[in-house]
Amino acid sequence: xxxxxxxxxxxxxxxxxxxxxxxxxxxxxxxxxxxxxxxxxxxxxxxxxxxxxxxxxxxxxxxxxxxxxxxxxxxxxxxxxxxxxxxxxxxxxxxxxxxxxxxxxxxxxxxxxxxxxxxxxxxxxxxxxxxxxxxxxxxxxxxxxxxxxxxxxxxxxxxxxxxxxxxxxxxxxxxxxxxxxxxxxxxxxxxxxxxxxxxxxxxxxxxxxxxxxxxxxxxxxxxxxxxxxxx
Amino acid sequence: xxxxxxxxxxxxxxxxxxxxxxxxxxxxxxxxxxxxxxxxxxxxxxxxxxxxxxxxxxxxxxxxxxxxxxxxxxxxxxxxxxxxxxxxxxxxxxxxxxxxxxxxxxxxxxxxxxxxxxxxxxxxxxxxxxxxxxxxxxxxxxxxxxxxxxxxxxxxxxxxxxxxxxxxxxxxxxxxxxxxxxxxxxxxxxxxxxxxxxxxxxxxxxxxxxxxxxxxxxxxxxxxxxxxxxxxxxxxxxxxxxxxxxxxxxxxxxxxxxxxxxxxx
Numbered sequence: 001x002x003x004x005x006x007x008x009x010x011x012x013x014x015x016x017x018x019x020x021x022x023x024x025x026x027x028x029x030x031x032x033x034x035x036x037x038x039x040x041x042x043x044x045x046x047x048x049x050x051x052x053x054x055x056x057x058x059x060x061x062x063x064x065x066x067x068x069x070x071x072x073x074x075x076x077x078x079x080x081x082x083x084x085x086x087x088x089x090x091x092x093x094x095x096x097x098x099x100x101x102x103x104x105x106x107x108x109x110x111x112x113x114x115x116x117x118x119x120x121x122x123x124x125x126x127x128x129x130x131x132x133x134x135x136x137x138x139x140x141x142x143x144x145x146x147x148x149x150x151x152x153x154x155x156x157x158x159x160x161x162x163x164x165x166x167x168x169x170x171x172x173x174x175x176x177x178x179x180x181x182x183x184x185x186x187x188x189x190x191x192x193x194x195x196x197x198x199x200x201x202x203x204x205x206x207x208x209x210x211x212x213x214x215x216x217x218x219x220x221x222x223x224x225x226x227x228x229x230x231x
Numbered sequence: 232x233x234x235x236x237x238x239x240x241x242x243x244x245x246x247x248x249x250x251x252x253x254x255x256x257x258x259x260x261x262x263x264x265x266x267x268x269x270x271x272x273x274x275x276x277x278x279x280x281x282x283x284x285x286x287x288x289x290x291x292x293x294x295x296x297x298x299x300x301x302x303x304x305x306x307x308x309x310x311x312x313x314x315x316x317x318x319x320x321x322x323x324x325x326x327x328x329x330x331x332x333x334x335x336x337x338x339x340x341x342x343x344x345x346x347x348x349x350x351x352x353x354x355x356x357x358x359x360x361x362x363x364x365x366x367x368x369x370x371x372x373x374x375x376x377x378x379x380x381x382x383x384x385x386x387x388x389x390x391x392x393x394x395x396x397x398x399x400x401x402x403x404x405x406x407x408x409x410x411x412x413x414x415x416x417x418x419x420x421x422x423x424x425x426x427x428x429x430x431x432x433x434x435x436x437x438x439x440x441x442x443x444x445x446x447x448x449x450x451x452x453x454x455x456x457x458x459x460x461x462x463x464x465x466x467x468x469x470x471x472x473x474x475x476x477x478x479x480x481x482x483x484x485x486x487x488x489x490x491x492x493x494x495x496x
Contacts, residue, residue: 110388
C-alpha cells in the first residue's frame, strides 16, 4: 500500500500505543487493525498487555469504541486501558465544565431545603439542622454547618468539607460517613478522607498540605470566567 | 392601604393564636383599625380566645365562595370599635379555599384596615399556603424548645419564595429562671440559629392561660409581664422604621434577662 497506514503501533515507555489514522473510513480502520494484529502474532503469546489507543481527531461513539476494544482484545493478548481522542463532544465538555464549576450561594440553607450541584459548593451563610447540601466536588461553608453535607457524591474521595463552624448532624464524603458524635464542634476545620479510608478532621491551615490540588481550583475559576466571555 | 401580617410557626401549640389575639388587641389599643383573620379552617380558635364565638354567622369559607359579602362575615369586637374578626369555618377543611381566594379577601381587607393579622394554622400544607398567600410581612412564633426552633427554621425557609419581607421572630413562653440556669434554649442561641430579627420575647405567664379561658386577651390587663411584652411588640410593629424600642421599662426578671442580652436604647 502506497498510502499512509491507517494503524501504527509504537512502543513507548508507558507501553504500547496504537495510533489510528483519523482520515480514513471507520471500516477501513477496523479491517486494517485486524490485519495488523494478525501479522504480529508475538502479541498473542506474551503476557497480558495494557495498551493505549490514540484516535487523533476522530470521534468514536460508545458502540464504535466498544468495537475497537473488542477487536484488540480478541486478536491479541491485549487490553485497552485508555482511549485518547483530541475531540470531545459538547455534552462531555458541558459535564466537565459543570464538575469544575464553583456554585456560590448567598443564603442560609434552612431545614427542609436541599442544595445540589455537580461541581463545588461555596455557601456564604449557615446550613441549619435539617438542611442538606450535596456537591460532586468540595463543600465550603462560610458559616456554621449544622445540617447534613455530602461532598464528592460521584465517588470523589479527594473531596473535602470545610466550615467556619463544623457541628454537622451528618457528613458524607464519597461513600464514607462520619462516625456519629453528639454535640461536637470543630472550629475552622475541614473533613477529609485519609489514605486509610477513614473520615477525619483537620485544621483549615492544613488544607493545601493535604489537598494540593485545591490550588488549581482558583485557576479553574479564572478559566470559567474566560469561558463565559466566549460566545 | 393597610399591611397584612401573617403569624405562623410550623409547630402547633407555640402560641400563634394567643400572639395574634394579643398583638391585634394591643394595636387596637393604639387606635389602629385591625382585622384578625383566622385561617385555621376546621380547628378555629381565635374566636374563642377573643370571646366572640357565639357571634359567628358567616365565615371565611362563605366569603371565599361568595355566599356572603365580606363585611357581613366580619365580627366587631366587644371592647374595641375598630377591631374586627373574620372567623374560620369549623365544618369544612383546609382545602375548602385556595390561595387565590385568600389573596383576594386579604387585599379587600387591606383597603379598610390599617393592619390585617392572619392567624396561620400549624403545619406546612394547604392551610399554610392559604394563610401566607396575601401577606406582606410575617411573624414567626417559636418557643425555647428545640423542636419549635427546628420548625420555625423550616417555615422561614418556606416563606422565602413568597413576596414577603424577611420575617420577624417572637420567642414565646420564656421561663427566665430556666433560661438563666441553662435548662432552656437561650434567646441569643435561637436568634443565631434562625438568623432573623427579633421582634420580641414573651415570658411564660399564668395570666395568659386565665385570660384566654375567659375570652379576654391578656394584653388588656397591663399589670402582667406578658401583656407588657405584647404591647411592646405592637409598638415595634408600628415604629417599623425606628430601631427597637428600649425594653428598660419592663420590670422584674424579664428586664434582667434583656439587659443580660445587651438590649439597650
